[in-house]
Amino acid sequence: MKKAVSVNLAAIFVLLAGFSASVWALTDQQRAEMEERIKPAGQVCLEGDSSCGSASASSDGVGKSGEEIYSTYCLACHTTGAGGAPKIGDKAAWADRMSKGIGEVYANAINGINGMPPKGTCMSCSDGEIEATVDYIIEN
Known part of the structure; x- marks a missing residue:
């Protein structure tokens, strides 16, 4: 044995x-x-930590456009209506939201509302970039 x-x-x-x-x-x-x-999928940057660089600005120093942000972060829900998101091009759904004023729509996009997370998950986006994205969606 x-x-x-x-x-x-x-x-x-x-x-x-x-x-x-x-x-x-x-x-x-x-x-x-x-x-x-x-390798890690990303990195965590805390507000005020300048060692991470600025994820919200492209390499040329210009912020992302509303169309770029929409195509990257918003398209999935605002094209299909997932989770009750108003679809891009649905004038009636957007008119209802716009009746409260554009400031309220901006605030909802920045802070999140119902199933939509704050900034639609674009945490590297500035408030101004989110507002430009809302403008892009409303214009289209």
Whole structure:
């Protein structure tokens, strides 16, 4: 019995050694591809932390347009009406909301309302960019 156990342990050791050697034998390209697959999806930036840079401005220093923000963050709900979102182009649905004034519509977009999260999940967007996005949706 003792001999069988030592043979089994030896076999396990050989398998583990072979496996661990194969992990260390990655090429630089394989290692880079693996690092790309497991890298974090984003980073957390706290308000007032200037070390994160400005996610709301593009590389040329100009903010994102209402159309860009709509296409990235708003399109899914405001095209389909998901969660009761007023559809882009639905004049009756938007007229009801506009009856409370554009300031109220801006506030709802910035702070969230019903199923819509604040800023429609575009937390890197400035309030002005969200207002431009609302204007884009209303104009279309």
